[in-house]
Amino acid sequence: MRVLIIEDEDSLRQQLSTQLKKQGYAVDEAANGQDGAFLGEEHEYDATIVDIGLPDISGLKVIQQWRNNKRKFPILILTARGRWQEKVEGLEAGADDYLVKPFHYEELIARIKALVRRASGKTNSIINAAPIDLDINSQVVNVSGHHIELTAYEYKTLEYLMMHNDKVISKTELTEHIYDQDFDRDSNTIEVFVGRLRRKLDPDNTYKPIETLRGRGYRFSLPINN
Amino acid sequence: MLSITLRLLISLSLVLTSFLGITAFVLDKAFQKSVKDATQDRLQGYAMALIASAEVRIDGSVYIPDILPIVRFNQSQSGLYAQVTNFKGKILWQSESSNEKVLPKPPNLKNTETLFTIDSIADGELLFNYNYGVSWDVSNRNLGYTINILESLDSYNKETKNFRQTLWLLLGGVALLLLIVQGSLMRWSLKPLRHAALEIESIESGEQSQLQSVYPKELGPLTKNINALIKSNKQHLTRYRNSSSDLAHSLKTPLALLRSASESNDPRYPLEKVVAEQVDQMKKIVDYQLQRASTSGKNPLSKPVNLFSVIHKICNSLDKVYADKKIAANLPMDEELLFFGDESDLFEMLGNVLDNAYKWADSNVQVRIESKPKQLLIHVDDDGPGIDPKLIKKVLERGIRSDERDGTGIGLAVVSEIVQAYDGDINIDKSDMGGCHIGIKLSQNH
Numbered sequence: 001m002r003v004l005i006i007e008d009e010d011s012l013r014q015q016l017s018t019q020l021k022k023q024g025y026a027v028d029e030a031a032n033g034q035d036g037a038f039l040g041e042e043h044e045y046d047a048t049i050v051d052i053g054l055p056d057i058s059g060l061k062v063i064q065q066w067r068n069n070k071r072k073f074p075i076l077i078l079t080a081r082g083r084w085q086e087k088v089e090g091l092e093a094g095a096d097d098y099l100v101k102p103f104h105y106e107e108l109i110a111r112i113k114a115l116v117r118r119a120s121g122k123t124n125s126i127i128n129a130a131p132i133d134l135d136i137n138s139q140v141v142n143v144s145g146h147h148i149e150l151t152a153y154e155y156k157t158l159e160y161l162m163m164h165n166d167k168v169i170s171k172t173e174l175t176e177h178i179y180d181q182d183f184d185r186d187s188n189t190i191e192v193f194v195g196r197l198r199r200k201l202d203p204d205n206t207y208k209p210i211e212t213l214r215g216r217g218y219r220f221s222l223p224i225n226n
Numbered sequence: 227m228l229s230i231t232l233r234l235l236i237s238l239s240l241v242l243t244s245f246l247g248i249t250a251f252v253l254d255k256a257f258q259k260s261v262k263d264a265t266q267d268r269l270q271g272y273a274m275a276l277i278a279s280a281e282v283r284i285d286g287s288v289y290i291p292d293i294l295p296i297v298r299f300n301q302s303q304s305g306l307y308a309q310v311t312n313f314k315g316k317i318l319w320q321s322e323s324s325n326e327k328v329l330p331k332p333p334n335l336k337n338t339e340t341l342f343t344i345d346s347i348a349d350g351e352l353l354f355n356y357n358y359g360v361s362w363d364v365s366n367r368n369l370g371y372t373i374n375i376l377e378s379l380d381s382y383n384k385e386t387k388n389f390r391q392t393l394w395l396l397l398g399g400v401a402l403l404l405l406i407v408q409g410s411l412m413r414w415s416l417k418p419l420r421h422a423a424l425e426i427e428s429i430e431s432g433e434q435s436q437l438q439s440v441y442p443k444e445l446g447p448l449t450k451n452i453n454a455l456i457k458s459n460k461q462h463l464t465r466y467r468n469s470s471s472d473l474a475h476s477l478k479t480p481l482a483l484l485r486s487a488s489e490s491n492d493p494r495y496p497l498e499k500v501v502a503e504q505v506d507q508m509k510k511i512v513d514y515q516l517q518r519a520s521t522s523g524k525n526p527l528s529k530p531v532n533l534f535s536v537i538h539k540i541c542n543s544l545d546k547v548y549a550d551k552k553i554a555a556n557l558p559m560d561e562e563l564l565f566f567g568d569e570s571d572l573f574e575m576l577g578n579v580l581d582n583a584y585k586w587a588d589s590n591v592q593v594r595i596e597s598k599p600k601q602l603l604i605h606v607d608d609d610g611p612g613i614d615p616k617l618i619k620k621v622l623e624r625g626i627r628s629d630e631r632d633g634t635g636i637g638l639a640v641v642s643e644i645v646q647a648y649d650g651d652i653n654i655d656k657s658d659m660g661g662c663h664i665g666i667k668l669s670q671n672h
Contacts, residue, residue, distance in 0.1 A: 082513055083520065084540065084577025085570045091543035098547070102509055118549055
């Protein structure tokens with residue numbers, strides 16, 4: 001999952017970024033509204049975090065601009081002012097949730113996870129596609145009730161595929177959503193992750209959870225139950 | 227800007243001057259006309275008298291006795307002259323008074339025809355000129371004559387002059403009287419305004435706190451609003467002062483705890499834990515006091531706010547925030563209802579109450595509004611687990627105490643604080659929908 005943070009306060013932005021990366025997110029950062037707005041226009045993020053009180057363009061403007069340009073990703077606004085009128089303004093401009101500063105990182109991460117889950121149309125934090133259960137909060141994967149040990153990138157790949165189970169995901173799209181901007185990408189590694197996932201989730205090759213569509217990408221093929 | 231007194235004085239004086247000027251002009255014209263008419267009548271009378279005393283001879287000449295009953299005809303230069311001419315224009319007779327005067331030549335007139343003019347004669351003197359045509363039968367012939375009476379304008383001019391003098395004197399007197407009356411009326415009418423200005427001055431200097439006198443009903447809205455404004459300002463200031471001093475004082479406890487934790491190295495109070503706890507505590511304090519300070523409270527001049535639109539906006543926002551719960555918000559209310567107060571306060575009250583309802587509701591939230599004279603009742607219900615009656619008081623009066631870590635924010639305490647600023651009250655009890663019912667009563671000026 002790839003997240004954009006627009007926050008002018010350097011230490012807060014860097015700490016947020018570190019916390020999100022610890023949770024397995026690919027994170028892009030912008031220190032002002034203009035750069036942030038540009039990144040949001042250029043990339044397909046899974047969620048964005050926008051500080052309302054930016055020095056150049058207000059966060060509200062950035063959000064409005066994105067929404068006018070049909071950018072649909074979920075937006076969480078950060079605000080130092082906790083007045084309801086401002087919260088409502090932010091949500092009306094197109095944000096999906098708000099957090100009033102100061103906040104706990106756990107709270108922020110929980111909100112981001114919920115936003116990403118909601119954006120993919122999932123109502124529950126445990127995605128069940130028998131026999132696979134994926135808990136996006138604890139990032140635990142079980143197959144037939146047994147815990148499966150996955151590396152961070154394997155988990156990210158599986159989570160993205162399961163979240164978007166209704167469509168074909170290209171290798172490029174997968175790369176973009178599991179690595180952040182500065183990472184030296186190599187799409188061959190995706191094939192490696194998918195291969196390992198198949199072996200771990202379905203060692204006997206009975207369910208075939210991940211389908212390969214030649215030249216187009218991958219699709220999570222098991223029906224999702226919730 | 228011109229003072230009200232000066233405006234009234236200038237405008238009333240203009241009206242007065244033009245009224246009196248027009249009156250004088252009309253009266254003068256009427257007087258002149260009546261004097262002229264009277265002169266014409268008099269001169270006609272003289273002509274008739276002359277005709278009565280005239281005798282026409284057989285040759286067509288006219289005999290008029292030398293001594294006439296109208297004495298002024300007999301006196302030289304008396305200012306009243308007469309002459310008789312025949313149809314050929316030949317002067318047949320002139321009065322004694324007209325000796326050595328060259329009189330204008332009378333016109334030829336038909337029987338009983340008259341002509342009345344003002345003419346000047348050779349020496350520049352102006353005369354009323356009255357001519358009367360008459361025909362007499364002389365040995366079976368009908369001959370035409372003109373009786374011409376002339377009178378100098380001297381007496382007319384004198385009369386006019388006298389009249390004008392009297393007129394100006396009278397009108398001047400009336401104008402002076404009206405000016406005095408107008409001035410005192412103005413002072414009397416403007417007295418309440420001067421009085422209000424004086425009262426405001428003494429409010430400024432701190433001698434009194436409100437406008438106390440009884441004012442005429444036209445000034446009622448002004449003085450009432452000034453009083454309400456002063457009151458709301460004072461309340462706002464008090465709230466502001468209280469919240470800033472409360473803020474400073476209530477931050478001292480967490481600060482003291484932080485300091486002692488950093489200095490004592492007591493293993494029972496690890497610094498990390500104390501910092502986390504006290505930062506949370508300080509955040510609550512700051513939030514609560516900030517909300518208190520930014521509450522505007524009852525302000526008599528606030529623009530009315532549409533209640534439905536605010537509630538609708540908040541519900542739309544909360545629908546996003548609590549998207550997973552799929553709450554159905556039922557808003558059975560008159561969509562035109564207005565709240566007379568600060569929009570931001572309304573957002574704050576309803577935002578916190580509705581957030582609470584959405585947070586606890588199972589799937590349904592309802593907002594109802596009753597509008598009564600000078601009062602607004604807002605009811606918010608949810609179908610959640612409801613609230614423990616023992617906790618109600620605590621939730622509303624949540625001062626900032628360090629032991630509150632139960633996850634409920636300061637929202638409802640903030641609402642309670644704002645409701646008080648609107649001379650209202652808030653109550654929490656069990657809802658018919660099964661959960662919690664929050665009723666807010668707000669007093670309204672309208």
